[in-house]
Amino acid sequence: MPFITKIFDISESLPAYKFVMQTLQCNINQAQKILDKGRLRQQDSPIKKNQRIMGKIELSYFEPCDIGLKPLFANENFCVFDKPHDLLIHPKGRYYHYSLNDALKYHFGHQANAIHRLDKETSGLVLCATNPQSEVSLKNLMMQHQIHKTYLAKVEGKLTQEIFIDEPIITQKHLGGDLCIKSAIDTKGKPSQTQIQPLKYDKDSNTSLVRAIPLTGRTHQIRLHLSHIGHRILGDPLYGVEKAYSRDYLAGILTPKQYALFFGAPHLCLNAHTLHFTFQQRSYHFQSKKHL
DSSP states (O other), rough: OOOOEEEEEEEEEEEHHHHHHHHHHHHHHHHHHHHHHEEHHHHHHOOOEEEEEEEEEEEEOOOOOSSSSOOOOEEESSEEEEEEETOBSSOOOOOOOOBHHHHHHHHHOOOOSSSSOOOOTTTTEEESSHHHHHHHHHHHHHHTTTTTTEEEEEESSSSSEEEEEEEOEEOGGGGOOOOTEEEEEEESSSSOOEEEEEEEEETTTTEEEEEEESSSOOOOOOHHHHHHTTBBTTSSSSSSHHHHHHHHHHOOOOHHHHHHHHHSSSOOEEEEEEEEEETTTEEEEEEOOOOO
16 A cells, blocks of 8 residues: 555664654655654654654655556656546545555656646646656746646537636635635636637537646636636536535545536546656657547
8 A cells, every 4th residue: 555654663762854764765855744744653642853763663654556557758857647537646645545656656766756736537647757856957847837738628518719718716725624625716816827729519419629728727727717617627526516416526425327427427528638848958748648
């Protein structure tokens, strides 16, 4: 399982962070994060990062597993995964479920990290650094908007013209409750822009295939923006649907048949389709092989 707990008996006193660094072969920043999260414990109490330790202690840490997912591309600095639907990027808390982090760290080691995120429900391309130096460089490119992403989505209704959506988005975690993970359109929110380009209309199902280009990176931005203009993404369990259905989804009590019936598709029809950027004077372009 991704998180395991081991018991150690330490015969000589040493600083907690040094023990974590030596045991997990990680750097001081990574060791301090583990300690900050309370994953080193003695007599059921978390050990602080400046504390010296001796005797029996428990260390819980992430142990990646081979989940059968290989990178679409890899070199000495970064890799690209083509994530399937319904897979988290990172493990949530210390629950024993698998994530893209399993595949990433299984293939490239504990210092490999994702540069950006995708929703659990969204399929497609995820860029990851394989060492700390490239992680800094790639995150700088992301902050400078030099990593360009496009998405494909299948939406309800007919879209015939290109649309520029400029609606501020706010998160709702402060509200608490099971639906606080949803974002909302609100004048108090952060500026959020999405370009929508229609590609194909299917008359029989009254659905449109569109390309979405996010110019900002807010939580659930594409999903919320498309729902806001009356063209929710097929298979979206959170936006443009009954709250009761969303709650059942979050509670994990829906069957696949119920999911498709309530949300219009067996999964979220949103795919992170292309990535394009220049790194170390070389241009890279990737395209997802996943189907909507």
